[in-house]
Amino acid sequence: MNAEIVAVGTELLLGQIANTNAQWISKRLASLGIPVYRHTVIGDNLERVVDAFTAAQYRSDLIIVTGGLGPTEDDMTRDAARSVLGQDLVEDAESMEKIQQFYTNNQKVMTENNRKQSLVLTGAKVLQNDEGMAPGQIVEKEGKVWVFLPGVPSEMKMLVQERVIPYFRETYTLKSEIASEMMRFIGIGESALEDELSDLISQQTNPTIAPLAGEGEVALRLTATGESDHEARTKIGSLKEI
Amino acid sequence: MNAEIVAVGTELLLGQIANTNAQWISKRLASLGIPVYRHTVIGDNLERVVDAFTAAQYRSDLIIVTGGLGPTEDDMTRDAARSVLGQDLVEDAESMEKIQQFYTNNQKVMTENNRKQSLVLTGAKVLQNDEGMAPGQIVEKEGKVWVFLPGVPSEMKMLVQERVIPYFRETYTLKSEIASEMMRFIGIGESALEDELSDLISQQTNPTIAPLAGEGEVALRLTATGESDHEARTKIGSLKEI
Numbered sequence: 001m002n003a004e005i006v007a008v009g010t011e012l013l014l015g016q017i018a019n020t021n022a023q024w025i026s027k028r029l030a031s032l033g034i035p036v037y038r039h040t041v042i043g044d045n046l047e048r049v050v051d052a053f054t055a056a057q058y059r060s061d062l063i064i065v066t067g068g069l070g071p072t073e074d075d076m077t078r079d080a081a082r083s084v085l086g087q088d089l090v091e092d093a094e095s096m097e098k099i100q101q102f103y104t105n106n107q108k109v110m111t112e113n114n115r116k117q118s119l120v121l122t123g124a125k126v127l128q129n130d131e132g133m134a135p136g137q138i139v140e141k142e143g144k145v146w147v148f149l150p151g152v153p154s155e156m157k158m159l160v161q162e163r164v165i166p167y168f169r170e171t172y173t174l175k176s177e178i179a180s181e182m183m184r185f186i187g188i189g190e191s192a193l194e195d196e197l198s199d200l201i202s203q204q205t206n207p208t209i210a211p212l213a214g215e216g217e218v219a220l221r222l223t224a225t226g227e228s229d230h231e232a233r234t235k236i237g238s239l240k241e242i
Numbered sequence: 243m244n245a246e247i248v249a250v251g252t253e254l255l256l257g258q259i260a261n262t263n264a265q266w267i268s269k270r271l272a273s274l275g276i277p278v279y280r281h282t283v284i285g286d287n288l289e290r291v292v293d294a295f296t297a298a299q300y301r302s303d304l305i306i307v308t309g310g311l312g313p314t315e316d317d318m319t320r321d322a323a324r325s326v327l328g329q330d331l332v333e334d335a336e337s338m339e340k341i342q343q344f345y346t347n348n349q350k351v352m353t354e355n356n357r358k359q360s361l362v363l364t365g366a367k368v369l370q371n372d373e374g375m376a377p378g379q380i381v382e383k384e385g386k387v388w389v390f391l392p393g394v395p396s397e398m399k400m401l402v403q404e405r406v407i408p409y410f411r412e413t414y415t416l417k418s419e420i421a422s423e424m425m426r427f428i429g430i431g432e433s434a435l436e437d438e439l440s441d442l443i444s445q446q447t448n449p450t451i452a453p454l455a456g457e458g459e460v461a462l463r464l465t466a467t468g469e470s471d472h473e474a475r476t477k478i479g480s481l482k483e484i
Contacts (some may be wrong), residue, residue, distance in 0.1 A: 011463065013278045014422055015269030018262045022283070027257030036255045037290060039283035039379060041264070042451070048279060055297070071433035073443070111437035152455060168451075180256055191313035195353035199277050201315070210286070211314050212253060213374075213394060221253065 001145075001172065003029055004038040004060040006052050008068035008077050009151055012041045021066045021156055028160055030178045032168065033225060034062065044068065049080035057084065057144050067151030069134040072111045077148060078119055085141055089119040092126050095135045102133065124148075127163035131155040134164060179232035180223040182212075183240065190218045200242065207239050243387075243414065246280040246302040248294050250310035250319050251393055254283045263308045263398055266432055272400055272420045274410065275467060276304065286310065291322035299326065299386050309393030311376040313355045319390060320361055331361040334368050337377045344375065366390075369405035373397040416435060421474035422465040424454075425482065430478055432460045442484065449481050 005022045012019055014124045022039040029036050037060065042052045049068065056063045059143050068077030082089055096118035104112035117134040127136030129150065136159040137148040147164055149156045168174065185193060190213040194201065197220075207224035222239055226232035247264045254261055264281040271278050279302065284294045291310065296306045310319030324331055338360035345352035359376040362368050369378030371392065378401040379390040389406055391398045410416065427435060432455040436443065439462075444452045449466035464481055468474035 008454065013281065014267055014272050014420075014463075014465070015265045015278075016422070016424070016463075018260045018265040019281065020260045023254075023257045026255055030256050036257075037285060037287075038294075039255065039261065040282070041281035043279060045279075049467070052280075070453075070455050071431075072436045074452050108431070108434065108468040109393075111433045113436060114431075114433045117433075129402075178256075180258070182258070189313075189350070189356075191339075191353045191356045191359075194314045194355060210252065210316050210335070211312075213312050221256075221258070223256070234395065 001034055001061045003034050003036045003062040003064060004040065004056055005036060005064045005066070006056055007039070007041045007066045007151070008044065008049055008080075009041070010043040010045075010074070012067075013043045018090045021151065021153060024153070024157065024168070025064055025066070025120050025160060028165065029064075029182065030119055032165070032174050033178050033230065034174070035178070039200070044074040044076055046076045046079055046083075049076045053080055054086040057142075057146075061143070062145045062147070064147045064149065066149045066156055067149065069117065069150045071111075071117050072134075073113075075116070078116070078121075081121055081139075081146070081148065085121060085139060085146070086228050087121045087123060087139070091115065091118050092120045092135060092191045094128060095120070095126065095133070098128075099133050125167065127159050129155055129159060130162070131158045138164070138167060166171075178223060179229055179236060180221060181233075181236050181240075183222065184214075188218055193220065198221050204239070208235050209239075243276055243303045244279045244314045245276050245304040245306060246282065246298055247278060247308070248298055249281070249283045249308045249393065250286065250291055250322075251283070252285040252287075252316070254309075255285045261301060263328060263393065263395060266395070266399065266471065267306055267402060270407065270424065271306075273471065274407070274416050275420050276416070277420070286318055288318045288321055288325075289316045292325050292457065295322055295326040297393055299384075299388075301388040303385070304387045304389070306389045306391065308391045308398055311390065311392045313353075313359045313375075315355075317358070320358070320363075323381075323388070323390065326387070327363060327381060329363045329381070329383070332364055333357065333360050333379060335360075335361045336370060336455075337362070337368065337375070340370075341375050348418070367403050367409065371397055371401060372399045372404070380406070380409060408452045420467050421471055421478060422463060423475075423478050423482075425464065427460045427462070435460050435462065446481070449478050451481075 124137040224235040364378040374397040465478040
């Protein structure tokens with residue numbers, strides 16, 4: 001199972017925020033042994049979101065989408081998903097009740113556009129959102145797994161930790177864990193380090209070794225897979241001793 | 243002219259770092275009036291980098307690539323660019339001299355893989371890197387402009403500020419500046435805000451108004467274009483008074 005992460009939101013393309021959601025989700029997927037092959041950021045434009053979703057479903061087994069689930073007109077994710085997956089949107093009763101309850105509790109009048117936040121794709125597993133209004137959704141279609149999550153980080157994180165990961169562990173056989181560790185070197189260039197370790201680098205497949213240049217230092221990234229996080233870390237430990 | 247940013251580096255897909263390069267470049271492009279339609283992150287895999295570059299050139303006028311220009315085997319950007327643009331790689335004498343000088347000055351032996359860092363595409367405008375070894379490059383081909391930059395943030399920023407932006411200002415007519423400002427509201431929901439402002443939102447085209455939900459607050463993003471940053475900001479100022 002390989003994954004990609006699609007973030008929807010013009011604020012990312014204007015540089016107002018960095019896509020830290022993709023970073024956070026990638027770490028979680030790595031710890032589940034699911035390799036991430038791509039991150040995409042796309043703006044609040046229906047045609048471009050549809051294009052991004054269409055390309056993603058050809059490439060990847062698991063597509064995680066963040067953002068674009070709010071109540072306003074520029075929130076495109078639901079409409080794009082309906083179009084690409086060919087499934088209707090229906091109101092999720094539990095989500096709608098929670099939205100109405102929020103307005104009642106806060107003595108505010110609910111505006112009509114809030115109904116939109118309770119819409120989910122037909123047949124979706126609805127992931128109730130404890131931190132906000134729009135629920136997450138998991139949709140399995142034609143061998144592909146889609147996960148739709150709000151873009152607000154606290155809501156996204158709650159849903160991944162409390163809903164998505166437990167569901168994945170129940171539903172799929174997640175064989176290997178990926179562990180990754182950095183070893184940092186100061187006073188040696190990236191190329192000299194690779195040169196010294198070239199035999200080791202080319203012979204190793206698990207863990208793999210990648211030299212990386214940073215600000216004023218060089219690092220080796222050791223990445224191992226194993227049946228458990230412990231097994232993967234043990235492999236890294238053995239290599240570090242060499 | 244519309245742009246997209248492609249970042250090459252498995253460390254991004256493992257979640258070890260966030261793609262703050264794309265955020266930083268997007269802000270700079272916005273201030274030049276160049277809209278960014280997509281960010282992509284791709285790993286150190288030649289086939290997937292080639293795929294990403296190929297798709298980018300069909301969609302965008304300006305493709306900015308960060309990362310994958312180091313000296314080691316997993317640095318794929320040059321090879322992918324050669325393949326997609328169909329242009330040979332040649333050693334840039336000035337860059338090669340600087341690399342050799344670095345090793346002489348530091349009394350270290352230069353390893354052979356360092357030569358790779360001086361390779362540029364035939365016909366590229368070479369952007370000398372004051373912060374590191376691999377130069378940046380600008381290549382214009384079939385109406386598309388490609389900019390290749392190292393992934394280390396200090397090197398990337400130096401090259402954008404001192405080399406790329408001055409070159410763009412000289413070479414292209416950059417008509418409009420984009421200015422964007424946030425107005426934050428506490429104690430009103432995103433949907434209620436949109437509801438109150440719906441006429442204004444649908445009538446406005448410059449500035450545009452987008453409501454955004456954050457952690458515990460709601461914001462309006464006002465985005466305007468103008469002949470100058472001052473003109474764009476004046477348009478936003480006028481709207482804020484309403």
